[in-house]
Amino acid sequence: MTKRALIVRGGWDGHQPMEATELFLPFLRENGYDCQVHDSPEVYADADTMGEVDLIVQCMTMSTIEADQLTGLRTAVAGGAGLAGWHGGIADSYRNSDGYLQLIGGQFAHHPPVAPEERTGEQSDYYIPYRVDVLEKDHPITRGIESFDLVTEQYWVLHDDLIDVLATTTLPRRDFDDWERPHVNPAVWTRRWGKGRVFVSTPGHRVEVLEHPSVRTIIERGMLWASR
Numbered sequence: 001m002t003k004r005a006l007i008v009r010g011g012w013d014g015h016q017p018m019e020a021t022e023l024f025l026p027f028l029r030e031n032g033y034d035c036q037v038h039d040s041p042e043v044y045a046d047a048d049t050m051g052e053v054d055l056i057v058q059c060m061t062m063s064t065i066e067a068d069q070l071t072g073l074r075t076a077v078a079g080g081a082g083l084a085g086w087h088g089g090i091a092d093s094y095r096n097s098d099g100y101l102q103l104i105g106g107q108f109a110h111h112p113p114v115a116p117e118e119r120t121g122e123q124s125d126y127y128i129p130y131r132v133d134v135l136e137k138d139h140p141i142t143r144g145i146e147s148f149d150l151v152t153e154q155y156w157v158l159h160d161d162l163i164d165v166l167a168t169t170t171l172p173r174r175d176f177d178d179w180e181r182p183h184v185n186p187a188v189w190t191r192r193w194g195k196g197r198v199f200v201s202t203p204g205h206r207v208e209v210l211e212h213p214s215v216r217t218i219i220e221r222g223m224l225w226a227s228r
Helices: 017-030 041-045 047-052 067-078 098-104 213-226
Strands: 003-011 033-038 055-061 082-086 106-110 128-134 148-152 156-159 164-171 183-193 196-201
Touching: 003 017, 003 041, 003 047, 017 033, 017 055, 017 213, 033 041, 041 047, 041 067, 047 067, 055 067, 055 213, 067 082, 067 098, 067 183, 067 196, 082 213, 098 106, 098 196, 128 183, 156 183, 183 213, 196 213
Parallel strands: 003 033, 003 055, 055 082, 082 196
Antiparallel strands: 106 156, 128 148, 128 164, 164 183, 183 196
16 A cells, blocks of 8 residues: 655755655655655645644755644644654754754754864865664664764754653763864654654754664664654
8 A cells, every 4th residue: 555755845055955855755654654755844734634644754955844744743743753863954944943843853953063174165174973872773774783983063952851762972072172072963863743753863864874773774664663
């Protein structure tokens, strides 16, 4: 039986929303999904569409969401639709919407830069080496995946206690940092919301990160796990 996936993409171009989502469309189709792509959260206000969707994949960094759109999204997830995404496309969307932040359970706050003398004013100023520590070895999303290393943006995430953390990353405290000690942040998490499921991976800044075998596998499994 064909399932329905809604892909909502847009926002800041630096996260390559079109290229990033195109990377996963073949996987979804191979797994039996009819994929409908939209470039705005306006579709969330369409009750007919949202009532039929099994999976929502969002890649919408920053941007804004209207009250009726947020209501439609929350209603769909609470009713059993899955919501999945990566990096700023889900964890840094609609910053002024407390209702959206409550739904997701975590919000990007910062990504540490390289040392001051190494900065050039490019995106790469925030590409630092770090480790993703897989905690849940038996979860269907992370089963068989060992902890792995990346060189990309490392997300500092403000979050609540209603997320189930599958993997973490430890932000260091360097001589030029203002915070007082290293601290652990969620890197991959899930969340139950009503009858629905939410999946978030903070690694995924650009296509080259999404193509990392462990990142890609986690996201592919996460989408299937979240789906109705």
